[in-house]
Amino acid sequence: MSALLDDIKNVSMLSNKNMKIDKDFQQLDKYYVANGLVEITIGEYQGLGYYIVKEPELTPDEFRLYRDILEELRYRAKPDQQILTDPLGYLEKALKNTIGELEVASKVYNSKNKLFYYLKRDVLGFGPLEPLMNDPEIEDISIEGVGKPARVFHRRYSFYDWLHTNIVFENEEELNNYLIKLAHMGGKHISTAYPIADVMLPGRHRATLTFSREVTPQGPSLTIRKFREKPLTxxxxxxxxxxxxxxxxxxxxxxxxxxxxxxxxxxxxxxxxxxxxxxxxxxxxxxxxxxxxxxxxxxxxxxxxxxxxxxxxxxxxxxxxxxxxxxxxxxxxxxxxxxxxxxxxxxxxxxxxxxxxxxxxxxxxxxxxxxxxxxxxxxxxxxxxxxxxxxxxxxxxxxxxxxxxxxxxxxxxxxxxxxxxxxxxxxxxxxxxxxxxxxxxxxxxxxxxxxxxxxxxxxxxxxxxxxxxxxxxxxxxxxxxxxxxxxxxxxxxxxxxxxxxxxxxxxx
Known part of the structure; x- marks a missing residue:
């Protein structure tokens, strides 16, 4: 079975935490990534820099529909040559077919962009870290353990060093599974026997992964050094x-x-x-x-x-x-x-x-x-x-x-x-x-x-x-x-x- 269909089977439902902004939070910047679907807010609170991600919200009905579409994709999507040549087109076609089979076209008319964003994010992309990977201003991404917020190094706000995000893996198994997915995306293996992996991700991003608590007592961790598609001259x-x-x-x-x-x-x-x-x-x-x-x-x-x-x-x-x-x-x-x-x-x-x-x-x-x-x-x-x-x-x-x-x-x-x-x-x-x-x-x-x-x-x-x-x-x-x-x-x-x-x- 293709790697894409394997990814569909192992999709994580983790989303970003809704972070309550304190009244003393000083907003420094706001902009959008992912074709305007994801809002990024940068600010300062008690001397620390923050990078707040706000992805499009799914209503309870939309979330149930998203889950149903994923289930249908898991069991009905069949591999064909398009997976290799045009995975995004394949996913879009599979989504369209699944919506037709579920007879929910009227329900998703106004939600299609949001649903496709999450499908692309979780199946083809980098899951919860997709907004960070889509932001060209981010140089590095780091997760130091379970329950700790992902942190980023931002080109324009480097004087804060690392900015804290609202993306948190609360569950060790969830983070371990995420590391396995990243390793597979780079054609590598990570496990208890081989708990360290240096991986070249799609897009030539470099990831250093540590699995479970074999070498990192605080739990699984990762660091991603993002690759500049257009190098500086x-x-x-x-x-x-x-x-x-x-x-x-x-x-x-x-x-x-x-x-x-x-x-x-x-x-x-x-x-x-x-x-x-x-x-x-x-x-x-x-x-x-x-x-x-x-x-x-x-x-x-x-x-x-x-x-x-x-x-x-x-x-x-x-x-x-x-x-x-x-x-x-x-x-x-x-x-x-x-x-x-x-x-x-x-x-x-x-x-x-x-x-x-x-x-x-x-x-x-x-x-x-x-x-x-x-x-x-x-x-x-x-x-x-x-x-x-x-x-x-x-x-x-x-x-x-x-x-x-x-x-x-x-x-x-x-x-x-x-x-x-x-x-x-x-x-x-x-x-x-x-x-x-x-x-x-x-x-x-x-x-x-x-x-x-x-x-x-x-x-x-x-x-x-x-x-x-x-x-x-x-x-x-x-x-x-x-x-x-x-x-x-x-x-x-x-x-x-x-x-x-x-x-x-x-x-x-």
Whole structure:
């Protein structure tokens, strides 16, 4: 039987709690998702941020009808090819047929949109979390246990950190069943024997699940990192003030000359977003291989080949497991011009440094707070990178999420370093928190400071004046895109290809 029909059998009837709003509740925002059917209210109460979901209400008669329709779908819906090609259309057709068989068309005339919303939500969608998954402003979703409200991280209200919602799983069995459904949606298994699962959900959303109370005493839990369908570009980051246009031009030149860039910072600081936006600057005629534990990168690049690790559930057996280390070694045989590792955390670090030593361009993200702690982690188990390899890193980019005020949190590249040795580096860019500015912002000063740019001039036969002209041209190009509000990844990619075509002609 198809997965869709299995889902119909296991539909949860859980809905959102009706939350009474206290008179001291301060409403900050209100908007709608799901084609206007779901109301979202954001507010503050006693210093905490709240995200209140109001789905369309079903009357008792509508709810009974919804339950009857589900029962009919469970027993009467038959699988056909449309389930695979158009599941939404299949569900709509099944609903229409079921309404006809139940002879209730007159009763559902004014309720059809609401009924179809809940059917789509519970059968094809993410159930009670569907409104959160439909909201493009939500970055992360977290449930820490039974009876605890789901919490969300909202892009526009990040100064509250996590917002509390009115979505609560009160029953452990209900939450366990929900986790099983999410795991199956991603083609994975979760159970008492295997209580942890890292899952790629439909839409490329990343979920970390823990089952029952095997490893989480407060009960089943989940965290969902939502995937941006349209990734942020380098122009977005310049416009938002995360980086400067001179930084972007500087990195662009480094990437074109196959440098090794390492982006470091704490969790949720924007490392992967910055990595993805920088990768868009790579030459369109290159072959780019990305390697990730769970796919998060989204590169609009014609030569992009993503590789993803595979994990096994077999007890005492790891012959079928494919680790990041294996994929980095595999990339050596791919004749890749540039290798990207989404997040370095194990033995794959050594293989990545070998790739850099053999002339590949490389970029990765890494959890660390500064240059010194980065070196300490890289040279310690389980990474075990030799000190002699550290100076292969061209650039260390430190990105942070900082509180600009009590009501605003921002992401900024706080520092950019060029590596001289394992124990020494030069600060190329710094961020001044007092006036939210980057230094330097003058290409002449950057040329004076940067060893990497001087090295590129020497190895390519260019003069420092030529490199300066490159910096100015690319800085101006990026500023022009931002000025004309060309930010979307498709538009930016098109402009970058035109830039390369004008520069190199038909060879690109």
């Amino acid at each position: 380098i122009c977005h980051l310049v416009k938002h003030g995360t980086i400067s246009s001179l930084m972007a031009a500087y990195w662009w030149i480094l990437l074109e000359n196959k440098a090794f860039l390492m982006i470091i910072g704490p969790m949720a600081s924007g490392k992967t977003t910055l990595l993805n936006s920088l990768a868009m600057l790579l030459k369109p005629n290159w072959k780019v291989v990305s390697i990730e534990d769970v796919a998060e990168l989204n590169l609009p690049h014609p030569g992009w080949k993503p590789l993803v690790a595979r994990h096994t559930y077999l007890i005492g057996e790891n012959l079928t497991e494919i680790k990041l280390f294996d994929l980095v070694k595999l990339s050596f045989r791919e004749r890749a011009d540039f290798i990207i590792v989404g997040e370095v955390r194990g033995e794959e670090a050594y293989a990545l440094f070998q790739a850099a030593a053999s002339g590949h361009g490389c970029a990765c993200t890494f959890h660390s707070s500064n240059f010194e702690s980065m070196v300490n982690r890289l040279t310690s188990p389980p990474l075990n990178v030799g000190l002699g390899y550290i100076d292969l890193i061209s650039n260390v980019i430190i990105i942070k999420r900082v509180a600009k005020s009590s009501k605003q949190a921002i992401r900024r590249v706080a520092e950019v370093d060029e590596v001289i040795s394992p124990h020494d580096y030069i600060k190329i860019f710094t961020w001044n928190s007092s006036d939210d500015s980057f230094y330097p912002n003058d290409p002449y000063e950057l040329i004076e400071k940067s060893i990497e740019l001087k090295h590129i001039a020497e190895t390519t036969g260019l003069s420092e004046e030529d490199i300066l002209a490159e910096l100015i041209e690319r800085k101006t190009f990026i500023e022009s895109l931002v000025k004309h509000n060309i930010l979307d990844f498709e538009e930016v990619t098109t402009q970058l290809r035109r830039f390369y075509y004008r520069r190199y002609g038909r060879n690109e």
